[in-house]
Amino acid sequence: MSRVRQTRQERNRSVDRFQLYKPFIFYTAVILLMQSAVVRGGESSLTTFAGLFVVGLLTWGLYEYATHRWVLHREPKAEGFNLPGNLTHLRHHADPDSLQRLNVQLSESVPVCVVYFLVAWALAGSWQAATHLYTGLIAGYFFYEYLDFQAHHGTSRGRLTRYFRKYHLQHHHYDATVRFGVTSPIFDYLFGTFHIEKRGGADRSLRLTATNQGGK
Numbered sequence: 278m279s280r281v282r283q284t285r286q287e288r289n290r291s292v293d294r295f296q297l298y299k300p301f302i303f304y305t306a307v308i309l310l311m312q313s314a315v316v317r318g319g320e321s322s323l324t325t326f327a328g329l330f331v332v333g334l335l336t337w338g339l340y341e342y343a344t345h346r347w348v349l350h351r352e353p354k355a356e357g358f359n360l361p362g363n364l365t366h367l368r369h370h371a372d373p374d375s376l377q378r379l380n381v382q383l384s385e386s387v388p389v390c391v392v393y394f395l396v397a398w399a400l401a402g403s404w405q406a407a408t409h410l411y412t413g414l415i416a417g418y419f420f421y422e423y424l425d426f427q428a429h430h431g432t433s434r435g436r437l438t439r440y441f442r443k444y445h446l447q448h449h450h451y452d453a454t455v456r457f458g459v460t461s462p463i464f465d466y467l468f469g470t471f472h473i474e475k476r477g478g479a480d481r482s483l484r485l486t487a488t489n490q491g492g493k
């Protein structure tokens with residue numbers, strides 16, 4: 278079956294904007310509500326907010342890296358249970374230009390957010406501190422959605438966008454065993470998956486077999 282190839286510009290024009298903006302609208306509203314409750318309580322300073330925001334941002338980077346490397350890239354089972362997102366991500370590798378799933382679905386992200394918030398609350402000892410951590414996490418998540426879109430369908434020519442677009446597309450088209458970070462190379466550096474080996478060895482771009490494309 279042949280697929281009509283569209284240019285990046287053509288794809289961009291046919292994007293469903295509501296689907297694209299849905300998580301941004303939803304989580305911006307959630308964050309505004311939570312932060313306004315913190316401000317009304319009057320117990321948090323700007324310094325506390327800034328510090329916890331950065332920690333939250335870093336936890337996003339670690340979460341993104343760990344999930345991408347150790348959950349989404351697992352070899353799927355032909356039958357039975359596969360970890361959430363596993364098959365979806367492998368399909369994304371098989372067809373990176375698809376406009377079917379522009380972003381993470383709310384049904385997938387909301388449970389993660391709830392668990393994150395509860396763990397952050399337990400560790401930080403207050404819901405106000407957890408709210409700041411959570412705000413950092415969501416900022417990282419927004420940056421992820423923006424960059425993943427820009428990598429595959431966006432037309433932005435900004436320097437930062439071009440750097441991360443190239444970074445992510447190397448993971449897709451050159452070597453799928455490196456460059457798992459989307460919003461930051463920090464964790465690729467730390468876990469030894471930053472370096473790209475020169476061509477000549479085995480092809481490590483991820484190719485799917487007919488059996489594991491069919492599931493879910």
Ligand SMILES: [Zn+2]
Binds near residue numbers: 366453
């Ligand atoms: Zn991947």
Ligand SMILES: [Zn+2]
Binds near residue numbers: 369
């Ligand atoms: Zn991608």
